[in-house]
Amino acid sequence: MAADESGGAVLDLNKARSVRSNPTDTLDASTSTQDEGRHEESGDVALMVDPLTVTGPGLMERVRGARRNRVLPAWLRSKPELLDGVGWLIGYAGHTSLYHALRLPWYTLRLAAQAPRGFARFVGGTMRWASDAEGEAMRQTTASLGNSAVGEYLKLSRQRDRRVRWRGAVVALSLLVGLPGALALWVLAPTWLLSTAVAAVTLALGAAGMSTDKPVVSRAVVATQVERLTSTIVERAMGALGIAEVNKALGKGGEGIRFPAPITRDGPGWRADVDLPYGVTVADILDRRERLASGLRRPLGCVWPEPVPDEHAGRMVLWVGDKALNKMDKPVWPLAKSGTTSLFKPVPFGTDQRGRRIDITLMYDNMLIGAMPGMGKTFALARPLLAAALDVTAEMLVYELKGTGDLDPIGESVAADYAKGAKDETYEAALDGIRYVYRELERRADVIGSLPKDKCPENKVTPELAANRSLGLHPLVLAIDECQDLFAHGEFGKEAGNLCTAIIKRGRALGIILLLATQRPDKESLPTAISANVGTRFCLRVMGQLENDMVLGTSMYRRGIQATSFTKADKGIGYLAGALDEPQITRGYYIDSVEAERICARARKARIQAGTLTGYAAGEEPERTKGGDTLLTDILAVVPAKEAKAWSETVAERLADLRPEVYDGWGAEQLTAALKPYRIESVQIGRRVEGKVVNRRGIVRADITATVAERDGKRDAG
Numbered sequence: 001m002a003a004d005e006s007g008g009a010v011l012d013l014n015k016a017r018s019v020r021s022n023p024t025d026t027l028d029a030s031t032s033t034q035d036e037g038r039h040e041e042s043g044d045v046a047l048m049v050d051p052l053t054v055t056g057p058g059l060m061e062r063v064r065g066a067r068r069n070r071v072l073p074a075w076l077r078s079k080p081e082l083l084d085g086v087g088w089l090i091g092y093a094g095h096t097s098l099y100h101a102l103r104l105p106w107y108t109l110r111l112a113a114q115a116p117r118g119f120a121r122f123v124g125g126t127m128r129w130a131s132d133a134e135g136e137a138m139r140q141t142t143a144s145l146g147n148s149a150v151g152e153y154l155k156l157s158r159q160r161d162r163r164v165r166w167r168g169a170v171v172a173l174s175l176l177v178g179l180p181g182a183l184a185l186w187v188l189a190p191t192w193l194l195s196t197a198v199a200a201v202t203l204a205l206g207a208a209g210m211s212t213d214k215p216v217v218s219r220a221v222v223a224t225q226v227e228r229l230t231s232t233i234v235e236r237a238m239g240a241l242g243i244a245e246v247n248k249a250l251g252k253g254g255e256g257i258r259f260p261a262p263i264t265r266d267g268p269g270w271r272a273d274v275d276l277p278y279g280v281t282v283a284d285i286l287d288r289r290e291r292l293a294s295g296l297r298r299p300l301g302c303v304w305p306e307p308v309p310d311e312h313a314g315r316m317v318l319w320v321g322d323k324a325l326n327k328m329d330k331p332v333w334p335l336a337k338s339g340t341t342s343l344f345k346p347v348p349f350g351t352d353q354r355g356r357r358i359d360i361t362l363m364y365d366n367m368l369i370g371a372m373p374g375m376g377k378t379f380a381l382a383r384p385l386l387a388a389a390l391d392v393t394a395e396m397l398v399y400e401l402k403g404t405g406d407l408d409p410i411g412e413s414v415a416a417d418y419a420k421g422a423k424d425e426t427y428e429a430a431l432d433g434i435r436y437v438y439r440e441l442e443r444r445a446d447v448i449g450s451l452p453k454d455k456c457p458e459n460k461v462t463p464e465l466a467a468n469r470s471l472g473l474h475p476l477v478l479a480i481d482e483c484q485d486l487f488a489h490g491e492f493g494k495e496a497g498n499l500c501t502a503i504i505k506r507g508r509a510l511g512i513i514l515l516l517a518t519q520r521p522d523k524e525s526l527p528t529a530i531s532a533n534v535g536t537r538f539c540l541r542v543m544g545q546l547e548n549d550m551v552l553g554t555s556m557y558r559r560g561i562q563a564t565s566f567t568k569a570d571k572g573i574g575y576l577a578g579a580l581d582e583p584q585i586t587r588g589y590y591i592d593s594v595e596a597e598r599i600c601a602r603a604r605k606a607r608i609q610a611g612t613l614t615g616y617a618a619g620e621e622p623e624r625t626k627g628g629d630t631l632l633t634d635i636l637a638v639v640p641a642k643e644a645k646a647w648s649e650t651v652a653e654r655l656a657d658l659r660p661e662v663y664d665g666w667g668a669e670q671l672t673a674a675l676k677p678y679r680i681e682s683v684q685i686g687r688r689v690e691g692k693v694v695n696r697r698g699i700v701r702a703d704i705t706a707t708v709a710e711r712d713g714k715r716d717a718g
């Protein structure tokens with residue numbers, strides 16, 4: 001059947017019957033008539049895309065899932081913020097009081113000088129009041145209107161007479177009481193009362209005689225005018241970004257920009273929660289931070305748009321500080337004057353834009369710091385190192401490959417091993433340190449493995465195990481500043497990279513903490529396996545997306561975490577990832593070398609008392625070959641005693657099989673270079689291959705055994 005010509009639908013009985021027997025079809029049929037265009041054709045069957053009934057979380061679910069606002073405001077929950085606020089209030093009150101106290105004589109003199117004018121004003125004012133002078137103008141106007149306003153004039157006149165009568169009486173009474181009272185005071189009152197009364201009257205008259213354009217009391221503080229952040233200002237700034245979707249939303253008929261929460265004060269600045277128009281992400285805004293700052297008419301360092309964790313990509317928190325972050329007072333490191341640390345607990349690293357403290361926990365973690373030269377890498381590395389110095393149990397190996405001596409206070413006073421300088425000697429020392437830590441890794445794993453389960457239920461170092469000195473599971477901190485110079489080194493780079501990769505992968509549970517700082521975080525200078533396995537990352541200003549993501553982690557740039565947006569003046573300011581749930585803009589505490597020396601002297605004293613000052617800082621000559629035996633003993637392990645000589649390439653292949661994390665990618669040249677420090681030379685070894693003699697460089701096993709024997713003080717190591 002078909003629809004009739006008038007357009008009325010004729011019921012298809014067969015279809016209707018089948019619909020009755022199949023409720024799903026009913027739904028489809030009803031929707032297709034109700035909501036045309038809101039379904040998708042899938043062959044012949046119309047598919048519903050919008051449900052008929054509203055589904056989703058019920059009332060209880062929504063209520064239970066609702067986010068609760070904090071009972072106490074953030075500034076009341078944060079002790080430093082509260083102390084800061086109270087301190088400011090006391091300072092403000094003190095300054096204002098002192099300012100006015102100093103000027104009090106001058107204020108008094110000026111008021112006294114103005115007293116005659118005040119007296120004249122008082123007398124004039126009283127006379128005008130008693131004679132109802134303020135109504136005079138009205139009465140004049142009514143009188144000028146002539147007969148038409150006679151009634152009105154008479155009414156006003158009567159009112160004036162009434163007023164003058166009782167006001168006159170008040171004045172007369174005041175004079176009658178006041179003058180004899182004043183006379184009595186003059187004659188009878190004690191001097192103090194008289195002088196107080198005269199002073200009070202003079203000052204009151206002086207105040208009455210003051211001209212409004214010349215106030216007697218000057219201002220103790222001049223508030224810097226910071227424009228209040230309002231939705232209009234935010235919209236104005238957003239409209240200036242040149243983003244088509246934003247302009248569409250702000251234009252006529254657009255949905256506008258939404259603010260899911262009121263704009264409030266948040267620390268020393270304003271906070272606006274913004275729902276960006278559909279399709280616009282916080283990363284789009286971050287790309288144009290400079291334009292946003294211009295639109296807000298604020299310096300760039302004041303404007304900090306941020307994505308919101310656990311929210312959609314268009315939810316932005318715009319924090320606009322009263323002062324640029326790099327111009328704010330430098331906060332003092334909380335441990336600068338006193339205190340000790342435990343590396344198992346959080347240690348202070350910096351503050352956020354609002355001045356709230358941000359801590360990092362070093363144990364079970366590693367740290368990577370990356371930045372362009374001169375932005376504050378070494379300072380950033382020094383903070384966790386100083387915190388480690390204040391934990392007397394921590395053994396510290398510090399290598400500063402730049403050579404400026406920025407880490408001297410730490411290295412000289414507390415480090416078990418320390419070397420500095422952009423030279424092969426330092427790189428070699430750093431590699432030795434890495435080898436030592438690698439061997440520690442193996443030893444610690446054995447110790448942990450051999451402990452009874454009840455002592456070590458999670459198979460990792462605990463504060464109790466670390467405190468037991470006989471186990472040797474104390475925190476071990478290995479720090480390398482400008483680590484790119486070591487990892488990219490032709491001779492030592494590969495081994496350093498492989499060992500550090502192993503350390504970073506396995507060291508966390510074993511109490512080993514690796515701290516790396518680099519100004520070239522590309523994959524040639526920092527093995528990707530290392531950067532991929534770091535937990536805490538601090539990225540100061542970098543030039544591009546690649547460096548940003550190498551330091552902070554994959555796709556951070558795309559998510560709007562962009563350390564490229566920092567300027568040259570933002571020294572010590574960076575994104576800290578891994579300390580809180582989400583990356584956070586952090587301004588590191590500033591600790592200069594004088595302060596660092598003071599802290600280290602304190603740490604050294606504590607270590608001497610605890611008996612934990614060892615190695616370099618204790619004046620012991622570092623044993624630079626301490627890690628070398630790994631290579632030699634490994635060679636002995638892969639070249640059996642019956643094989644007197646072996647080609648270097650064969651040995652390298654076998655070493656890579658034995659310990660891929662160390663020797664992967666090694667060839668004959670690498671092996672020869674690695675054996676050089678032991679003065680083991682490669683020799684020409686001829687072998688018959690497919691009937692032909694092939695000559696290649698290789699090693700003589702006896703050379704290795706002799707070196708090992710000499711080192712261990714034995715006659716024969718093989």
Ligand SMILES: Nc1ncnc2c1ncn2[C@@H]1O[C@H](COP(=O)(O)OP(=O)(O)OP(=O)(O)O)[C@@H](O)[C@H]1O
Pocket residue numbers: 330371372373374375376377378379380402406519571572573587588589590591
């Ligand atoms: N947290 C901070 N607050 C304020 N200023 C800082 C901070 N950290 C570093 N600076 C400033 O930045 C300057 C450079 O710091 P630092 O030497 O750590 O940089 P760097 O990145 O290690 O440099 P390079 O790449 O040359 O080694 C310091 O002299 C200091 O004045």
